[in-house]
Amino acid sequence: MKGFLEIIMVGEGREKTLHQQRSGKVTKKIRVGVIFGGRSSEHEVSLTSASCVLEAIDRSKYDVVPIGITKKGKWLVGDNVLELLSSQATEEGKAIQDSPTPVSLLPTPRGGNLISIDPKEGVGNKGQAIGHIDVVFPVLHGTYGEDGAIQGLLELADLPYVGAGITGSAVAMDKAMAKAVFAAEGLPQLPYVTLFRSEWEENPKVAEEAVGKIGYPCFVKPASLGSSVGISKVREPGELQEALNEAAIYDRKFVIEKDAGNAREVECSVLGNDEPIPSIPGEIVPSREFYDYVAKYHDSASELIIPARITAKTTEKIQELAVQAFRALDLAGMARVDFFVDKNTERIYINEINSIPGFTPISMYPKLWEASGIPYARLIDRLIELAIERHQDKGRNMTSFAPGEAR
Numbered sequence: 001m002k003g004f005l006e007i008i009m010v011g012e013g014r015e016k017t018l019h020q021q022r023s024g025k026v027t028k029k030i031r032v033g034v035i036f037g038g039r040s041s042e043h044e045v046s047l048t049s050a051s052c053v054l055e056a057i058d059r060s061k062y063d064v065v066p067i068g069i070t071k072k073g074k075w076l077v078g079d080n081v082l083e084l085l086s087s088q089a090t091e092e093g094k095a096i097q098d099s100p101t102p103v104s105l106l107p108t109p110r111g112g113n114l115i116s117i118d119p120k121e122g123v124g125n126k127g128q129a130i131g132h133i134d135v136v137f138p139v140l141h142g143t144y145g146e147d148g149a150i151q152g153l154l155e156l157a158d159l160p161y162v163g164a165g166i167t168g169s170a171v172a173m174d175k176a177m178a179k180a181v182f183a184a185e186g187l188p189q190l191p192y193v194t195l196f197r198s199e200w201e202e203n204p205k206v207a208e209e210a211v212g213k214i215g216y217p218c219f220v221k222p223a224s225l226g227s228s229v230g231i232s233k234v235r236e237p238g239e240l241q242e243a244l245n246e247a248a249i250y251d252r253k254f255v256i257e258k259d260a261g262n263a264r265e266v267e268c269s270v271l272g273n274d275e276p277i278p279s280i281p282g283e284i285v286p287s288r289e290f291y292d293y294v295a296k297y298h299d300s301a302s303e304l305i306i307p308a309r310i311t312a313k314t315t316e317k318i319q320e321l322a323v324q325a326f327r328a329l330d331l332a333g334m335a336r337v338d339f340f341v342d343k344n345t346e347r348i349y350i351n352e353i354n355s356i357p358g359f360t361p362i363s364m365y366p367k368l369w370e371a372s373g374i375p376y377a378r379l380i381d382r383l384i385e386l387a388i389e390r391h392q393d394k395g396r397n398m399t400s401f402a403p404g405e406a407r
């Protein structure tokens with residue numbers, strides 16, 4: 001495990017040593033931009049995760065720049081931004097007036113500067129750099145935060161950031177794409193069918209035909225959402241239409257999947273870049289029929305059981321599959337890999353991968369690391385280290401090519 005020693009970054013042509021712990025002197029703290037909120041149905045979940053990260057992050061090592069994105073996509077910076085977004089005073093106007101500074105991050109390589117903007121005129125002539133960022137921790141879930149969108153901006157800006165890159169984020173977010181990769185990789189999963197909203201709208205029979213292949217009960221899911229938003233369990237044909245109507249609110253693509261039946265929901269955390277490690281697996285016992293939004297966030301009766309109640313052999317297999325899935329999707333930093341394990345046969349099916357899992361100290365991802373020997377604050381450190389390592393590794397790649405030129 002590489003430490004902070006000798007991490008050299010190049011910023012605006014200057015070389016600076018961020019941490020010089022070897023000499024005992026810390027010359028400069030790493031400035032971490034913690035981004036939260038966002039234009040996503042998981043906005044509120046992100047605020048909860050971010051409040052915990054902001055509280056636990058080691059301020060002796062890091063200068064923290066909280067960056068909140070409103071539900072309409074405006075970026076705000078300042079110490080009270082989390083409070084503002086949490087108070088739901090953000091529906092335009094109000095938060096903008098109250099907030100310290102509306103900002104933007106320009107996609108200029110090696111800039112890393114937040115630029116203050118006029119909410120009406122954009123950057124205009126008034127744009128001023130108001131703070132340099134060394135590394136970004138996107139504590140965002142779902143659309144635009146976990147799907148490669150913000151990762152694309154951070155790549156253009158050439159900033160290190162926690163978590164998966166564009167491809168891994170995009171594929172993990174899209175359940176249909178992730179399933180195709182799992183299938184290509186030979187990972188075990190339940191029978192499923194992918195449908196486009198447009199083909200279903202044109203010919204509603206395609207949905208019945210699709211379910212005909214897998215049978216009832218089944219689950220209908222929007223392909224690219226999280227937190228169980230838009231997901232329904234369909235027990236019989238009469239419920240199918242409503243489930244599809246619900247999914248159609250959120251996405252242009254659906255996944256219909258066979259019910260796992262009498263199964264445990266087992267989750268495994270993964271940490272690392274090219275050589276990721278798995279945690280002890282844990283188990284979710286939903287308080288409701290399945291782990292829907294209410295069971296996840298509003299009902300304290302849902303239980304997390306660590307370690308999962310599975311045999312040592314199944315534990316090992318889950319850990320192996322979790323790492324295999326992480327690598328197959330080219331993920332980085334962190335991910336939580338979710339499985340179903342049949343209670344009778346212990347047969348394992350991979351369900352999905354979350355590239356930015358819930359991150360409160362009582363969320364499964366950090367809890368599994370805590371149980372595996374990495375406490376919450378240390379986990380944040382490690383994720384920042386991994387972000388910087390990955391950025392340095394990527395920095396080795398040439399971005400120009402002149403045939404015949406000496407290397």
Ligand SMILES: Nc1ncnc2c1ncn2[C@@H]1O[C@H](COP(=O)(O)OP(=O)(O)O)[C@@H](O)[C@H]1O
Binds near residue numbers: 219228229260261292
């Ligand atoms: N095939 C399935 N069989 C049984 N339960 C399922 C199935 N698919 C989803 N669920 C239930 O719905 C929850 C949410 O589905 P999931 O695919 O994990 O979507 P999300 O990305 O919203 O978490 C799961 O945690 C589980 O409780």
Ligand SMILES: [Mg+2]
Binds near residue numbers: 228
């Ligand atoms: Mg899930």
